Amino acid sequence: MEAREAAMPGTRPGAAARERRHRGRKHDVFSGVSMAVATVVLLFVGSAIVAIVAGGIAHFGEAVTSAEVLFSLRMSVVTSSISTVLCLVLALPTAYALSRTNMPFKRVAEVLMELTLSLPYILLGFALLLIFSSPFGKALKEAGLAVVFEPAGIVFAQLIVNLPFAIRMVRTAFADVSPRMEFVAKTLGATPGDVFRTIILPQCRNALISTFVLTWARGMGEFGATLMLVGVTRMKTETLPGSIYLSISTGNNETAMATAMIMLLLSAATLVVANLLNRPVGATRVGPGRKAAKRGAWHGRKH
Structure with a gap:
């Protein structure tokens, strides 16, 4: 050269x-x-x-046997589970309407979802406080649904924070479904409900489970909107983040760090589950055709 x-x-x-x-x-x-x-x-x-880890490991045993920490853990798990189920129940039809229908004011709805995602959580909690302190909220309280400074408010706080996130993730999952499969099913006489049930949901199964897991993890860590709507009352509206806040406020940093370590372990577990569910099928499973090709190549080298 x-x-x-x-x-x-x-x-x-x-x-x-x-x-x-x-x-x-x-x-x-x-x-x-x-x-x-x-x-x-x-x-x-x-x-x-x-x-x-360094600050919490020495007091981890005390934290997991503390009645207050265990109460906050149960409160976080229960409220996060309820709010996550509600998020998925509401996100599925909403995401379908925004991605597959000619819904009126669709663009306005999309902007509203994006705006809610960008707002500080404490502001969303303040908005809920205004709503449930209004005559409407007082009517709900008289009907038996007390929200402000009550455990039910934790669910609403987690819902307002996580619902736009869940809708966005579900819409992303729906966007990966081939429109051609849906079109063929409709030409064969399937209704939109049949297409949703037999094509869209099975195709998005792993993504929807991953959405559930991540939404649940976000609910476990939610604090700003909860603090504004229900406050942090010991053994009443105390979640894991609220327990950390109370421990630091009273100078009990050791318990705060140990509680933070519990949240760290829960977050790590949910991250592992979400990554496993999002792994491509080909990365974990080899199809029969690929196995046969490998066997043929090996025999060819042998001979």
Whole structure:
């Protein structure tokens, strides 16, 4: 190649090779800077995890046997489970209406969902406080549904925070379903309800389960809207984040760190489950055709 470069007019031997090496050095510099920044980010994020583990592991046994911490854990699990089921029940038809129908004011609804996602959670809690402190809320209380400063308010706080998130995730899952399959089913006489039940839901099964898991995890960690709507009353409206808040407020940092470690373990477990559910099928399972191809290739090498 160098001989050809030397034969070309106006080109010195080895000039192209030196230029390639120069570009390689520039590429290496960029890669080095990227890795340095990534290392700083990982150290920053990892230091928070290490601080929680280092501060909470010594008092973890005390926390998991504390009546107050166990109450807050049960409150978080129960309210998160209820609000997550409600989120999925409401998100499925809403996402279908926004993605598969000519719903009036669809664009306004989409903007409203995006706006709710961007609002601070404490502001959403304040909005709920205004709603349930109005004559409408008082009528609900007289009917037996007390929300403000009551455990039921925790469910509503988690719902207002997580519902837009669940709708967005379900819409993303629906967008991955092939429109051609739906069209063929409709040409064969299937109703929209049949298409939803037999095509869309089975195709989105893993994504919907992952949405359930992540929404549940977000509910477990919700604090801002809950604090504004129901406050934090010991052994009444105390969730895990509320327990951490109360422990820090009273100077009991050891219990706070141990409770934070419980939340860290729960978050890690939900992350593992969500990643397993989102793993491509081909990454965990080899089809019969692929196995046969591998066996054929092996026999070919053998002979």
